[in-house]
Amino acid sequence: MSTIELVDPELRDALAQQLPPLTAESLPQRRANALELAAALPKPNLPDIATDEIHVESAFSAKPIRVLAYRPITSNDPLPAIVHIHGGGFVMGAPEMKDVENRLFASELKCAIYSVDHRLAPESPHPAPVEDIYSVFAWLHANAGQLGLDPARIGIKGESGGGGFAAAAALYARDRQGPKFAFQHLIYPMIDDRTAVRKDLHPNVGEFIWTQANNYFGWCSLLGEEPGGAAVSPYAAAARAADVSGLPPTYISVGGLDLFLEENLSYADRLSRAGVAVEFHMYPRAYHGFYRVTDARVTKQAEHDTREALRRFLHG
Secondary structure, three states, rough: OOOHHHHHHHHHHHHHOOOOOOOOOOOHHHHHHHHHHHOOOOOOOOOEEEEEEEOOOOOOOOOEEEEEEEEEOOOOOEEEEEEEEOOOOOOOOHHHHHHHHHHHHHHHHOEEEEEEEEOOOOOOOOOHHHHHHHHHHHHHHHHHHHHOOEEEEEEEEEEEEEHHHHHHHHHHHHOOOOOOOOOOEEOOOOOOOOHHOOOOOOOOOOOOOOOHHHHHHHHHHHOOOOOOOOOOOOOOOOHOOOOOOOOOEEEEEEEEEOOHHHHHHHHHHHHHHHOEEEEEEEEEOOOHHHHHHHHHHHHHHHHHHHHHHHHHHHHH
């Protein structure tokens, strides 16, 4: 039975054209389509924002990591910063997908943003993506003075698969001798490989946009093996962490019809019980990726909540 009658009416039209399932055969075209959509978005005229493309040396002897950088040019004080991780189910996407949003956030929130073009699965499975992300964070922290950044206010933000990588990177940084993230801001994050193989999923989630079949492909690609096994690393699937104490203040948002609803709820609960400050938002009648429907009231509310949470993280 379809759950379309449960979807917010303002979000239904966007479901008229469903994308083909993610497979090894469809992946190249899906990647190309995502980049075409990003390229078609008009860039806002923001003369107060300087943009740059930089390349950061890997801390793990991999190739340099491409990063798109955004920063206000009107501030002389050290800036807070966001390490941004794009979505794409671990297997597609690029920083350009959030270029417009990152320009706007840098301007509105008076912060620097560094959007990471990490390696993608299945060509580069775990731990390659999280190593790229951590390398960029460690470089930013080490060079904060030269870059005009406040090293105590560098957080991480990600959406979907990028939210999963962001949560994993926050765990990775917590467990290493070195800098820690100031916050983690997770938009419908993909954090539990077991969701890909569960037989007892909530009956009303995951029908649209990001299905369990797509999720299975994404996790198989990242792990290089069947998801759900006993030995999956928490630096690949953050929900696998036995201990979530000591993580930074956390924001999590998810739609009520999103496949990731239960894993996000569970993670927020575990963080809260471990003494981590958590702000959790569940948007009723919304499926995965509903932010793309920019004129819907629920999207406008979610964007407002996201922006204000980042403002509090960055500026107190």
